[in-house]
Amino acid sequence: xxxxxxxxxxxxxxxxxxxxMVWMLATRIPxxxxxxxxxxxxxxxxxxxxxxxxxxxxVSNNYNHLFEQPTLFYAVALTIAVLGxxxxxxxxxxxxxxxxxxxxxxxxxxxxIVMIRFGLFLLSWIALAIMTIREVLAxx
Numbered sequence: 001x002x003x004x005x006x007x008x009x010x011x012x013x014x015x016x017x018x019x020x021m022v023w024m025l026a027t028r029i030p031x032x033x034x035x036x037x038x039x040x041x042x043x044x045x046x047x048x049x050x051x052x053x054x055x056x057x058x059v060s061n062n063y064n065h066l067f068e069q070p071t072l073f074y075a076v077a078l079t080i081a082v083l084g085x086x087x088x089x090x091x092x093x094x095x096x097x098x099x100x101x102x103x104x105x106x107x108x109x110x111x112x113i114v115m116i117r118f119g120l121f122l123l124s125w126i127a128l129a130i131m132t133i134r135e136v137l138a139x140x
Contacts, residue, residue, distance in 0.1 A: 069121070
């Protein structure tokens with residue numbers, strides 16, 4: 001199977017990160033302007049939660065989450081591609097991961113129902129765990 005088969009969902013997750021960054025900027029900057037928050041006050045982003053409303057923070061929280069679990073996804077998927085271990089199960093898991101992360105982002109950035117978000121997070125971890133364990137067994 002071609003490496004591009006597993007790289008497509010990798011690029012979809014990367015594109016999701018770009019979309020969430022644009023969404024974050026499109027909500028955060030206007031809200032900071034509306035509230036008269038100087039950019040220097042945002043130097044410590046952990047304090048923004050006290051300054052901005054939840055609907056703005058949900059988007060930026062999701063953007064930050066896309067640099068956690070997906071980082072391992074990128075590493076594992078690229079390892080699978082580089083070592084030529086791409087097969088249908090790896091590709092199915094990679095697409096499942098990408099689709100679940102899109103759903104997770106949409107839930108977190110909009111309604112933020114924690115148990116739905118957690119379920120999507122857990123399912124994406126299962127897909128990623130399958131990829132990781134299979135690749136570890138192939139390499140070792």
